[in-house]
Each structure stands twice: as C-alpha cells, then as structure tokens.
Amino acid sequence: MPELPEVEVVRAGLAPAVAGATVSVVEVLDPRALTRHRGSSDDFEARLTGRTFRAVVRRGKFLWLPLDGGSGEGEAVVGHLGMSGQLLLRGIEAPRERHERVRIVVEHPRHGELAVVFADQRTFGSLAVDALVATADGAAGGWGDDTALVASQAAHIARDPLDAAFVDAAFGQTLARKAVAVKRVLLDQTVVSGIGNIYADEALWAARIHPETPASALSRRGAMRLLAEVRTVLRKALAEGGTSFDAQYVNVNGQAGYFAHSLNAYGRHGSPCPRCGRPIVRLAFTNRSSHLCPACQRRKAIRLPAVIVK
DNA sequence: CATATTTCCTGCCTGC
DNA sequence: TGCAGGCAGGAAATAT
Known part of the structure; x- marks a missing residue:
C-alpha cells in the first residue's frame, strides 16, 4: 500500500x-x-x-x-x-x-x-x-x-501530481476523453502516477465525486477541483509520515506514519461520514473496494440521448 | 486502440 | 482447534 x-x-x-x-x-x-x-x-x-x-x-x-x-x-x-x-x-x-x-x-x-x-x-x-x-x-x-x-x-509512468513538470491541462484533457470511471483513471499510472486505492478514495471523497462517475462526465472545473484535492491529500499524508495500518508500511527506520488517523473514507465503511454523518459505504471495485459517502458523493446523472418509444 | 481481466504472493481474519 | 476461503492490492501480461 x-x-x-x-x-x-x-x-x-x-x-x-x-x-x-x-x-x-x-x-x-x-x-x-x-x-x-x-x-x-x-x-x-x-x-x-x-x-x-x-x-x-x-x-x-x-x-x-x-x-x-x-x-x-x-x-x-x-x-x-x-x-x-x-x-x-x-x-x-x-x-x-x-x-x-x-x-x-x-x-x-x-x-x-x-x-x-x-x-x-x-x-x-x-x-x-x-x-x-x-x-x-x-x-x-x-x-x-x-x-x-x-x-x-x-519511463512509461506519468509524472505525479506533486512533480513541478506535471501538466494540469493535459490531465484535464485526458479525463475529458476517457469513458471509464474516474477512479480508474486516477489509478492509471500512465495518466497520473503515485495514487493508489487509499488516496484515490480520499481525494474523491474530498472532491465530493462518486468514484464510478465517467471521467468524461466531469466538467473542466470539476476535474481541476479533483486534481487540487489529490494534491492536498498527498501533501497532508506526506506531512504526517504516510499511512500505516499494520507493520506493512514503515519508514527507513521501521516507524509507522500517522495519516491513518486522518482518513475520511478509506476503510471507514459503517462509520459516519465526517462531513454529513451518514454512513460511509464500501462498493466492490474490480478486485478491490471503493469507500465513499453516498450522500456527499452523488453519482452524476448520465444524460441520455432522447429515444423515441413506439 | 481502449478497456477488462488475470496473475503474482503471504498473512490475517472470518466462518464452519 | 483446525482449516478452507476470502481479502488486501500495484502493475505487467493477457484477453476481449
């Protein structure tokens, strides 16, 4: 992790x-x-x-x-x-x-x-x-x-969002032409690197975006807000020495980080959302899980073309 | 080309 | 108490 x-x-x-x-x-x-x-x-x-x-x-x-x-x-x-x-x-x-x-x-x-x-x-x-x-x-x-x-x-990995040479506009354009769920794109290291399941869930929670929202359904403003939340959560976690659940992740001296105490969504299914108090839920996501607040992170309605029914 | 699924691995936890 | 099965998940390989 x-x-x-x-x-x-x-x-x-x-x-x-x-x-x-x-x-x-x-x-x-x-x-x-x-x-x-x-x-x-x-x-x-x-x-x-x-x-x-x-x-x-x-x-x-x-x-x-x-x-x-x-x-x-x-x-x-x-x-x-x-x-x-x-x-x-x-x-x-x-x-x-x-x-x-x-x-x-x-x-x-x-x-x-x-x-x-x-x-x-x-x-x-x-x-x-x-x-x-x-x-x-x-x-x-x-x-x-x-x-x-x-x-x-x-070399095939994209730059990460804290890299000075990361190009925000290119990230926005990539999101705009991807039909897949926005969370998948966050986890695609060839689009943006450094994000795994924990920080994807945390950034989506902070940006109030449902993980299954098609990437292309986000407005440009929404995409930039998400990117800003990604950066915020990565910086906060870095300042707290990272996220440690057990002895899995430790620094070079074998010490755990403290960010696990600051998680709002990841691993908190059943606990109240820190923003609205409703329970965080866990959804199956490929071979893993997504954690989100269904009240704060509404699935964006998909605009369907008009269909004529006889 | 884009997207989805499978594979690698060990330890912990749950349920029977 | 034992044991099977599920789960955790990053990224490359393979499949659709």
Whole structure:
C-alpha cells in the first residue's frame, strides 16, 4: 500500500544515508525480489558491487538510485515496493528482517558502513539494475535529482501530481476523453502516477465525486477541483509520515506514519461520514473496494440521448 | 486502440 | 482447534 507519500518518506529517509555511498556487498536472499532484473542474482550482485549511488529519485511510486560511472546515460537501481515492500537502513550487524529479500551493504564517506535492507512480505515489490534514459519532456526525472534522466522501467509512468513538470491541462484533457470511471483513471499510472486505492478514495471523497462517475462526465472545473484535492491529500499524508495500518508500511527506520488517523473514507465503511454523518459505504471495485459517502458523493446523472418509444 | 481481466504472493481474519 | 476461503492490492501480461 505504499503510495506516493509513503514512497517519498522512504526516498527522503534513504537519500542522506545512501547518496555518495559505495556498495561493498550485495546479498540476494530471495531471487523473487529481482523479478524485474534482466539477469541472474549473480549478475545483479556483480553489476552493483563497487558502484557508488549518486542520488535517490522518485516518480510516483517508483524509486531509482542512479549509479556513478557506466556507459551511455548510465544505470540505476530501480525499485518498486509493490504491496508490502520496505527499504530499511540498518547497522551491518543487524539481524535478518522477517521477510528480508536483499541486503546491500554500503560504505558512506561520513556515515560509515550501513545495510540497506529490502524486505517484502508479499513479494510484489522488486529491485533491478536498469538503464537510465532521457526524459521525454526534458525536465528532471523526478523528486531528488535535477538531471533529466529516468530509469527505463519507470519511463512509461506519468509524472505525479506533486512533480513541478506535471501538466494540469493535459490531465484535464485526458479525463475529458476517457469513458471509464474516474477512479480508474486516477489509478492509471500512465495518466497520473503515485495514487493508489487509499488516496484515490480520499481525494474523491474530498472532491465530493462518486468514484464510478465517467471521467468524461466531469466538467473542466470539476476535474481541476479533483486534481487540487489529490494534491492536498498527498501533501497532508506526506506531512504526517504516510499511512500505516499494520507493520506493512514503515519508514527507513521501521516507524509507522500517522495519516491513518486522518482518513475520511478509506476503510471507514459503517462509520459516519465526517462531513454529513451518514454512513460511509464500501462498493466492490474490480478486485478491490471503493469507500465513499453516498450522500456527499452523488453519482452524476448520465444524460441520455432522447429515444423515441413506439 | 481502449478497456477488462488475470496473475503474482503471504498473512490475517472470518466462518464452519 | 483446525482449516478452507476470502481479502488486501500495484502493475505487467493477457484477453476481449
């Protein structure tokens, strides 16, 4: 469930400890953590050992750590936390985490030796050594680095709503030509990245928009209001350290965030809507759920063409 | 081309 | 107490 705020907390925690650090040892404990790496575990270890991390960069829910040197535009370690992935900073003597999959020992010129531990209960997350490619729009690849490069595995992902190079007008135009439910579009990482089920439900609640509203049925003003609410909820969650329900999402020190206390709709079915007091409901949505207030978030009436009935 | 469904995985929770 | 089944869900692959 790490979405943009949670991944940004991890990025910001990792950056000061890892930027400028050199990899001394790589241990792959479970090759399923490398499903997106083109090559063996040995290849991953060999490509990484001895390299120096230049930065920690994030776009949407993707993280990448550019490596110094190399050919062409260079390479990076690209990572996605999936459902339950964690990147933890530990001392080199630290015992194994419960679901530890990869351990990268680095030597930092000021902080000394550290272990970067990738732990992942459900193994939807993964790490890979990946090529860096130029960004399509020439702007910086993401948060945390000024260079106009992006990991190739994240290059097809749209910019996220907190990215300075995100284009609001293009987002509005995309919504206007999509017939599918607006919530689906919010979750489509090729349209806007960083939003998952929690923040989609929260933003739609704040904007008083029913998740099944066809995207194209929103007015331009409605679309921009939704985008503004997306940004507000992402920023608030980031300021509170992200959303943690159990031990699934934690920062690099293993600590939970506080935003779960601020949720208005997600997971609150049966509880009163904080705005109107009527119960929040849960609706089936593909293989997951939508949480909403049916009173505040009215399904927009679809204007049907006139039909002549004999 | 656009949209819908399936797949990957483990741990917790419910109901029998 | 055990165990089956449901559920959680991001994104790529596959199907319609």
